[in-house]
Amino acid sequence: MGLRYHHLAFGPEAVVRQEAAGSIVAYGADLDEPDQGPQPLGDRELALVRESFQFHMATVTPSGWPYLQYRSGPIGFLHHLGGQTIGFADHRGNQQFVSVGNIADNGKVALFLADLPLKRRLKVFGTARVVDADDDPQLLDRLRDLGNGRRISARCERSIVIEVEAFDWNCSRSLIPQYTDEAVRARISPYIDEINDLRAEVDSLRAQLKAAGEN
Secondary structure: OEOHHHHHHOOHHHHHHHHHHOHHHOOHHHHHOOEOOOOOOOHHHHHHHHHOOEEEEEEEOOOOOEEEEEEEOOOOOOEEEEOOEEEEEEEOOOOOOHHHHHHHHOOEEEEEEEEOOOOEEEEEEEEEEEEEOOOOHHHHHHHHEEEOOEEOOOOEEEEEEEEEEEEEEEOOOOOOOOOOHHHHHHHHHHHHHHHHHHHHHHHHHHHHHHHHHHO
16 A cells, blocks of 8 residues: 555655656555555654654645744643644734634644654644634643643744644655753763762862861
């Protein structure tokens, strides 16, 4: 059966170039097979969804142009709502409403999620819908809940709900690892503790030497 991601992503011109490069074997070779339908989200995909604190989302303008926006929040702000459905609480922005308008007009979205420290990236195709806060306050409340007593404090006006159609784990070769302040602190914390212990030991030894010299 044909992988849905390949059916959605690889057009005729892409296939021609894959054939010329010899990469058709790895990518578009299954396009002769019927589209197998939405790709089920597995544990690996859901782990990245739950761990994400940022992603990029592309929508399509009525004039046919792609429109890209950056979304971020605390870890856990991107939720798995069950099955093929993911979603997030949409923070109040600059009130241009471009992404929201595009989704209302078309619904097709592409997401780019990356775990930069581990050089992993996931590309997602989906169909999105906008749910205003007044239409489903319970959904928005659920999406603001980060677990363990944590909640999104920013003003949120709507929910964005996405039905995932297809995904692909992309090559990590060109990703440059980047780390959050929290991750850096966690990595260097043992060394800082050791340095502080050594400084305390040095201070103690100096005090002992000084006392011995005075005697």
